[in-house]
Amino acid sequence: MRHVIVAATLIASLFVVRSSTSHAENWPQWRGPTGNGLSNESGIATEWSRDRNIAWRLPLPGPAGATPIVWENRIFVTSSVGAEEGADLVLLCISTDGKELWRATVGSGNLNARTTEGNSASPTPVTDGKHVWTFFGTGVLACYDFSGNEVWKFDVQDRYGKIDIQFGMSSTPVLDGEHLYMQLLHGTWRGDYLVQKAIKLDKNTGREVWAVDRNTEPGIKSIDMQETKHSYASPIFYDDGRQQFFVTHGADATVGHSPDDGHEIWRLGGLNGPSSLNSGDFDPTFRFVASPTAIPGTIVVPTAKRGPSVALRVDETLTGRVAEPSDHIRWTNDKTPDVCCPLIVDGLVYFVRKSGQVYCVDLGTGDELYFENTHRQQHRSSPIYCDGRIYSTARDGHTTVLKAGRQFEIVAENDLEETMTATPVISNGTLYMRTYDALYAIRAK
Numbered sequence: 001m002r003h004v005i006v007a008a009t010l011i012a013s014l015f016v017v018r019s020s021t022s023h024a025e026n027w028p029q030w031r032g033p034t035g036n037g038l039s040n041e042s043g044i045a046t047e048w049s050r051d052r053n054i055a056w057r058l059p060l061p062g063p064a065g066a067t068p069i070v071w072e073n074r075i076f077v078t079s080s081v082g083a084e085e086g087a088d089l090v091l092l093c094i095s096t097d098g099k100e101l102w103r104a105t106v107g108s109g110n111l112n113a114r115t116t117e118g119n120s121a122s123p124t125p126v127t128d129g130k131h132v133w134t135f136f137g138t139g140v141l142a143c144y145d146f147s148g149n150e151v152w153k154f155d156v157q158d159r160y161g162k163i164d165i166q167f168g169m170s171s172t173p174v175l176d177g178e179h180l181y182m183q184l185l186h187g188t189w190r191g192d193y194l195v196q197k198a199i200k201l202d203k204n205t206g207r208e209v210w211a212v213d214r215n216t217e218p219g220i221k222s223i224d225m226q227e228t229k230h231s232y233a234s235p236i237f238y239d240d241g242r243q244q245f246f247v248t249h250g251a252d253a254t255v256g257h258s259p260d261d262g263h264e265i266w267r268l269g270g271l272n273g274p275s276s277l278n279s280g281d282f283d284p285t286f287r288f289v290a291s292p293t294a295i296p297g298t299i300v301v302p303t304a305k306r307g308p309s310v311a312l313r314v315d316e317t318l319t320g321r322v323a324e325p326s327d328h329i330r331w332t333n334d335k336t337p338d339v340c341c342p343l344i345v346d347g348l349v350y351f352v353r354k355s356g357q358v359y360c361v362d363l364g365t366g367d368e369l370y371f372e373n374t375h376r377q378q379h380r381s382s383p384i385y386c387d388g389r390i391y392s393t394a395r396d397g398h399t400t401v402l403k404a405g406r407q408f409e410i411v412a413e414n415d416l417e418e419t420m421t422a423t424p425v426i427s428n429g430t431l432y433m434r435t436y437d438a439l440y441a442i443r444a445k
Contacts, residue, residue, distance in 0.1 A: 027070040027427040030124040030172050031382065035236065036293050037343050039386040039426040045444035046389055046401045046412045048431075055430065055441040056098030062087060063419070063436035064121035065170070065380070068094075069132075070427035074101070074146065076132050077434060078121045080110040089121055089136045093148060096428065098441060102148040107140040113167040118421065122170035123234075126180075133180055133203065137168040141182075143206065152206040160184055160197050160211065165230050172234040174246070176259070178203055181237060185214065185250035187229035198235075198248050198257050212262035214248055214255060228252050228272055233288040240296035243314065247299065250288045254301050256318070268312055268322045271303045276324035277332055280306050290382075293342040293349075298330065298363065300342045300349055309333045309342065309351065311366065331366025335359065341382040343390065345404050352383050352392050358402065372408045374400040380421040391424050397435060399424070416440065 024041065031037045045053045062080035069076050075094040080087045087110040093101045110120045120137035127133070131151060135141045142153035156163075163169050165186040174181040182199040196214040201207065231250020238245040238256070245256035245265060252272040256265045273280035283305055290302040299312045311330035312322065322328050333351075340352040348369070349361045356379055359371040377394040384391050389411060390402040397416035403409040418435035425432040431442040 024428045026072065026129070027068075027425045027432075028128070029069060029126045029175065030067050030234065030423065031341065032384065032426070036295065037341065037382060037384040037423075038345065039384065041426055041429065042387040043429060043444060044386050044389075044426055044431050045442050047444075048414050048416075048442045050416060053442050053444060055443045057441075058094060058098045058100065058439045060092070060434070060436075060438055061090065061103075062121075063119065064434075065118050065421040066121050066434075067124040067422040068425055068432055068434050068439060069125050069127055070096070070425060070432065071127050071129050072096075072428075075432065075439070076125045076127060076134075077439065078106075078123075078125060078134055078136070080119050080121050081105075083112070083119075084110070085112055086110060089138065089140070091125065091132070091134050091142075091144060093146070094439065096430070096441070098439075104144055104148050104150065106134060106142050106153070107136055107138055109138050111137060111168055118168060118170060120168060122168065123172040124422075126173060126175045128175060128203075131203070133173060133175065135171075135173050135182070137163075137170060139163055139169070141173070141206070143203070151204075154206055156182070156184060156199075159208070160199070165232075167230075167232065170232045170234075174235050174237045175203065176237045176239070176246075179209060179259075181235060181246050181259075183214070183231070183235040183248040183250065185229075185231035185248065196251060198246065198255075198262050200246070200259070200262060210262045212257070214251070214257075215264070228284070228286045228288075231288045233291045236292055236294055236299075238294050238299060238314065240314070243316065243318075247292060247294075249292055249301070252286070254292060254299075254312075266318050266320060266322060268301060268310065270323055271301075271307055271310070273307070277310060277329075278303070278307050279334075283307075289339045290337050290341050293344055295344050298344075300344060300363075302338070302342055302351075303336045304338055305336075307336050309336045309361075311349070311363065330364075331361075333361055333366065333368065339380050340392075343383045343385055345385050345390075348404070348406065350383060350390060350402075350404075352379055354379050356394060358392065358408070360406070360408070369406050370408045374402075374410070375413065382423045384424050384426065386426050391431075393420055393424055393433070395419060395421055399433075 139157040143151040200209040253269040422434040
């Protein structure tokens with residue numbers, strides 16, 4: 001299994017298949033069983049409110065943006081204890097009937113970003129059904145068993161250098177097989193180069209397998225030259241059964257690394273203009289937040305601000321630096337979601353912009369099918385798909401449910417009236433939503 005926005009580990013159909021009957025499944029990582037926001041379940045609620053279709057509500061010890069993960073009858077989620085700077089940071093284990101089973105204090109020293117926009121409990125845990133791995137913006141990375149016993153723990157700053165990032169490290173690690181992968185893309189300079197790392201660890205011990213410098217864009221060799229130094233995005237792991245890449249995303253480029261030794265195989269650069277991909281001016285505040293989304297044969301790469309979104313064709317010839325004109329560029333759209341990850345379903349790509357606008361693009365041609373408004377509040381949660389429906393949640397707790405397809409159609413609108421930046425989760429017939437105040441279990445009656 002894998003964590004975050006992973007591409008397929010099995011076969012291409014796993015990304016688009018839907019069952020006509022409910023098929024219970026775990027949600028072991030930020031964006032679901034296959035790491036791209038797709039659920040294979042059915043019968044999930046499309047309508048709810050604070051007093052409708054709520055199976056239970058469990059208050060949480062503090063605010064956070066980390067998404068819960070689910071394995072069978074256990075839910076894992078991280079949180080700060082209170083909203084104050086310096087607060088403890090904890091991993092919670094909660095039963096699927098809404099009871100807290102245990103909590104482990106993983107570290108302390110919580111840091112808040114822009115007061116309430118985020119904090120050190122932003123990265124999402126990941127599990128393989130036996131252990132759970134959790135990372136905090138303070139640099140603490142830890143592994144626990146399902147009984148709450150610490151297996152190993154260390155601070156990545158002790159090993160890889162002090163984290164220097166304006167609004168806090170929020171990148172979620174990726175789990176693949178026996179290894180945990182990380183990207184640490186931030187703003188410390190060593191001589192003429194940014195110190196940016198791609199890392200592979202033994203998941204059982206935390207031992208380093210490899211750690212490579214993730215080099216800046218060609219020609220950027222001085223602190224006085226321009227390149228965005230901060231990335232708030234998470235990496236993905238691409239595996240279509242023939243090719244495997246650990247994909248890092250930040251510092252104006254998306255890079256595919258060899259899982260064997262970390263060396264760079266390909267690079268999609270020029271994402272912060274001006275370039276053939278981005279016609280705008282260079283923006284020193286350009287920073288990736290949204291992560292790529294992959295299906296076999298394609299990686300859809302979002303950028304930031306007024307930058308583009310790019311569909312990258314993946315085949316055996318994908319090597320070196322990719323720039324237009326190139327057969328590896330399926331298409332480029334001049335808009336990007338900025339914060340929310342793209343969603344790919346049945347040959348269509350859905351983008352939810354931070355402002356609540358939604359647009360849909362044909363995956364094969366790049367043709368834009370619609371561009372419409374939904375709830376016009378800030379969106380920081382990534383959309384998910386289940387049973388013909390797309391769930392998109394705004395920061396104020398308002399969720400718009402859309403019908404998947406080539407035409408724009410709102411199915412339902414629901415409001416929990418609580419701040420929410422975590423991504424919704426679907427597992428075993430239940431929609432789980434984590435707000436700054438509580439964890440909700442939502443079930444259709």
